Amino acid sequence: MAQSASRCRQIISQGPERQEAPSCPAVTSRAEDPALERTEMQPEPKPGDLIEIFRWGYRHWAVYVGDGFVVHLAPPSEYAGAGASSVMSALTDKATVKKELLSEVVGRDRYRVNNKHDDKYPPLPPGKIVQRALQEVGKDVLYKLSSENCEHFVNELRYGIPRSDQVTDAITAVGVASLAIAGVSLISYIVSRNRRQNQ
Structure with missing residues (x-):
């Protein structure tokens, strides 16, 4: 059953x-x-909305351009059959700007409309966002996980400002982890030294 x-x-x-x-x-x-x-059922995206797609281990981003289509920066990890892997993205320096159906880009993953920087940066008019996105379709562009990824791409289209919170969050996490490791190492060293002195 x-x-x-x-x-x-x-x-x-x-x-x-x-x-x-x-x-x-x-x-x-x-x-x-x-x-x-x-x-x-997700809320119906409006032209110019940013779409956040929850892949395993990372988030992929696209811009909704209407009629069920999105424009997104597609590194090899986002090609059909490549398997969603941020490792594949890290090994490439080129990506293609594609216009595809939202349902095909999302596949079996979850997604949401997420215009998270609207309170910080004024978005461009929806028609302008869509126009800018469509002008990029078909282009092969430079791709760097740290400075020119899919999140940088969509924020540039919507706000005119390329930024990626995933990159900022990763840098912060690495910094915190490094400090924690250094702290544990220092404490281990001190405890070990004190034991040797007491023997």
């Missing part, structure tokens, strides 16, 4: 609309079926 319910969940979650397969038992909560979280 568990296998049958699992198959039913797959049928339900793969369709464009959440529908019950005729012979499937009702699934009523996210606790019963985590796939429902992924297929929950």
Whole structure:
């Protein structure tokens, strides 16, 4: 029965609309079926909105340009069949700007509209954001995980300011981890030295 319910969940979650397969038992909560979280109806994006896509280990970003399409910076890790891997992105220095259906870019991952810097930077008019995004489609551009990634790209289109919180957060995390390691090493050294002196 568990296998049958699992198959039913797959049928339900793969369709464009959440529908019950005729012979499937009702699934009523996210606790019963985590796939429902992924297929929950998202608010309809508006042209110029930034779309945050939750990949395993990182977030991918795109700009919604209307009619179900997004424009995004696609390093090799974002190509169909490449497997979502930030390691692949780190090993390349080029990416292609693509216009694709939001549903295809998202795949089985979760996403949300996230214009998180609107309170800090005034966004450009939606028509201008879309125009700028569409002008970039098809171009091969420089790609650097640290300074020219998909998040830098979409923020440049929306605000005219390239920035990536993922990079800032990673740098902060590395700094904190380095300090913690240095602190533990120092304490270990002091304790070890004191033990030797007491012997």
